[in-house]
Amino acid sequence: MTKKKTEVATLNNATPSERFTQAVIKEFPTGLSNEPVELTSFQKKLIQNYFIKVDAVLNEAEQKRLAKSENYRDAVALTWQNVNMNKLALDVVAYSSIGLDPLQKNHISPIPYKNNKTGKYDINLMEGFNGLELKARKYGYDVPDDVIFELKYSTDHFKSKKKSVDNKIESYEFEIQDDFNRGELEGGFYYQIFIDNPEKNKLIVLNRAQIEKRKPKYASAEFWGGEKDEWNNGKKTGKKEKVEGWEEEMFMKTLKRHCWDKINIDSQKIDDHLQHVLQSEAQSNDAEVQELIEENANKKVLTMEVDAEDVEVDKETGEINEDSDFQTLHNQAIEEEAKVTGPEF
Structure with a gap:
């Protein structure tokens, strides 16, 4: 005691x-x-x-x-x-x-x-x-050895090469045409690489609509861009000017979360x-x-x-x-x- x-x-x-x-x-x-x-x-x-x-x-x-x-x-x-x-x-x-x-x-x-x-x-x-x-x-099952993440802009050249009877390994073509003026952000993709078994390599493409679909309904404009709500004493008073936000970072973050959250648990x-x-x-x-x-x-x-x-x-x-x-x-x-x-x- x-x-x-x-x-x-x-x-x-x-x-x-x-x-x-x-x-x-x-x-x-x-x-x-x-x-x-x-x-x-x-x-x-x-x-x-x-x-x-x-x-x-x-x-x-x-x-x-x-x-x-x-x-x-x-x-x-x-x-x-x-x-x-x-x-x-x-x-x-x-x-x-x-x-x-x-x-x-x-x-x-x-x-x-x-x-x-x-x-x-x-x-x-x-x-x-x-x-x-x-x-x-x-803890994952069938986890890729490496993953490549990329954002796709309107001036970039991108073409997916899906797996088929004539193409045993899924892959893609991607080339940045203008590093300093890539145009409008259109979406992104990631490519899962399996070194010992490349036939399992997988390409996942998400366009702008698919990424924005995963945007929270009440997402903060400081991060996703858009109009920022103005608040005063707990009440919404109106709209402020549009803010640029960090759209690129939000798109890339969404791609990465989508990739790793989709891995099945063993x-x-x-x-x-x-x-x-x-x-x-x-x-x-x-x-x-x-x-x-x-x-x-x-x-x-x-x-x-x-x-x-x-x-x-x-x-x-x-x-x-x-x-x-x-x-x-x-x-x-x-x-x-x-x-x-x-x-x-």
């Missing part, structure tokens, strides 16, 4: 970082002897990285909460004391075991939102396209950690949730006080399908993935 009281006292006096680490370690599976599994240095480092990233996101979100007028400010502060630690610990166990690192670009991004049923903030971990690739390569490779991830993804894409959002999308403005069931994340693009202040918080993750501060593509 004394030992248990000492442990509780120690935990109560621990820093947020220490409590977070202990909560995560507690959720790691035990060995055959029912003793805690010794974490590798890599796993410990990843746990620390999740804390660093979530802490930074919470601090920025809390500053935005305090910047609002009291009429529109959520009463619950975005602090570690108000985070659903059990859910976060379980998710960190799963994603860190897969190898996703929140401090690596486009691996995984934490998005906090208010769960009114619990009165706490849940931390949603959104996979980036590099995270999807890592997961696909570790059932023989599924472990407890992946099972947890798959269950979380299934819950976030529940059909009833989608129907609810479609019904209310134009009827209410979401603030940080959001029900967990009221948030829809588009699987193809990773963006949140809502017009709200919550979108601004989510943009932080998208900026990193889209390389807004220094485009990768």
